[in-house]
Amino acid sequence: MRRAIRVRIYPDAEQTAVLERQFGAVRLVWNKALAIRKHRYKVRGERLTAKHDLKPLLKVAKRSRKYAWLKQFDAMALQQACLNLDRAFQNFFEGRARYPRFKSKRGTQSSYHCTGKIAVGDTWITVPKVPGRIEAVVHRDPVGKLKSITLTREPTGKYYAALLFEDGAEAPQPADVVPESAVVGVDMGLAHLAIESDGRKTPNPHHLKRAQSNLRRKQKELSRKKRGSRNRAKARLTVARAHVRVANARNDFQHKLSKRLVDENQAVIVETLAVKNMVRNRRLARAISDAGWHGLISKIAYKAERSGKRLVKLDRWAPTSKTCSACGEVAEAMSLSVRDWACAGCGVHHDRDINAAVNIKHLGIQKLRAGGTHVPACGGLRKPTHAVAAADETGNKAARAA
Template sequence: MLDGAVKIPKLSPMEARIHREIIGKVKSITLSRTSTGKYFASILCEDAKGAPEKPDVIDADKITGCDLGLTHFLIRSDGRKQANPRYLIRASQNLRRKQKALSRKVKSSKNRTKARLIVARCHEKVGNSRADFQHKLSRALIDENQAVIVETLKTSNMLKNQRLARHINDAGWQGFVTKLEYKAIDAGKHLVKLDQWYASSKKCHRCGHKEIAMPLGKRFWQCPACQMEHDRDINAALNIKQQGCI
């Protein structure tokens, strides 16, 4: 490593924007190239520091259950809801215009190459915006809590629903849980992932009554056993928290 540059064997030093201090011994450097022609260097370092130990005793107020959804991206067990930014849906009209322009270009022409780069930059902007949102939200969750409990979603099955497939891909739940996971390990916090078959939405968090069916359009329901009115998503988040604490 050099100041403001990366040195690869058999190549001259390459200018680089190093956004954080390199600590420890550099073990490897992996170079990658995006579809827009940008190059990134992923640097693996050995700093001889182990992951911090997770606390054995957890404050009950520092535990949160998280339900992931489409109307709201994240619903916490304390009732707070995080709106779903829908980056791809919001950019769809702009993307459609640029993709139509690309389809009209002559194949193998310079204009087609330019149009392809324009479309790739739009997709890259959507991906960067989504990643930035998920990084900030996952960092806030890990910093505010000692334990975070999330559901495990089988997105491959959910994508079979053609009406929701695009919205599910746009949400990127799996990427968000992955970010939560490595941030929790790095901070010495607990991350609990529930079984994918746990029916968090159908169960009353107060009395434990379980409904036979719960269609997606049913956002509020009343428990026939204890007569409690439920917000579907908040009830699911409370069930996730209770199940994760067992």
């Protein structure tokens, strides 16, 4: 299993200079590769890949006089920039991210190192091409073999190293039998970040809300400052710090919520396609990216993997909000403002979000069973298969065809 530790590092003046040049080289490779890729697609309709086109091109560039200076930097870091671009395009094509953008020297910088010269000690790390040991605060005991170090500089001016270890242990196998009571469906909303099928609602935490409104205020202040002025540079740093506070608050919250979901259940079911579709709605996009569902899902994923639990992602559209979770009747189109409704078929009154979470649970159980997991019903209060079948029958042709 792989484990990552992120530590703060304190490069001295000489190391900082080398690091900054290295970041610059990585950034140049990314930006050039992106420009070439964009151009080739526009002119010839070709999609260049890192493996077959961009990495070989990098080799050629290093032999040229103009780019020979790239040779003084860690070759792996430069190649990784091409690979990262591939990844960024894949994320874009699969709807998880927006179109890759050129990197600016003001944004977060990074470089990846994975060759033999990487090492970590109690209070230091070493990476290729950077002289001496870089002072580091290693707050946790590293376990296993160090696989890679990714160095970053945040817009706030702080440096970090992400250390990736392989501990040699196998991930625990998830159980073959998962009782229905140990399955939770999670609907991710805006008013509440997470609504669980047992009715538990987790609102946006206050410290996150506070950090977010602080960030918005700082951003407004920044936009009023004159371009190129020293005050603008100062305001930019303040905004960067506010960004970090939001990210920290969100991460902290996501870690707690994902830990509880994984600890309390054998299987966690989430919808992924809904996020993608909703982000296309521009008015909602901002609120949704603030909610950070993607980050929450990836935290659930790795925590589940480590503890032998399951994460089931529902990636096909199903009318989870408007299907009655008691009888399977599908209500007419329902706007987002409808928070609760009564089923025309059976008369049961539903809270919109809890009903959706219950449907998500049912669909997840169906998927688990299809994958060979035994999911015995217990409690017997609900008729779980009903709503799922109905959701499939009601015009979700894509789901049936696939």
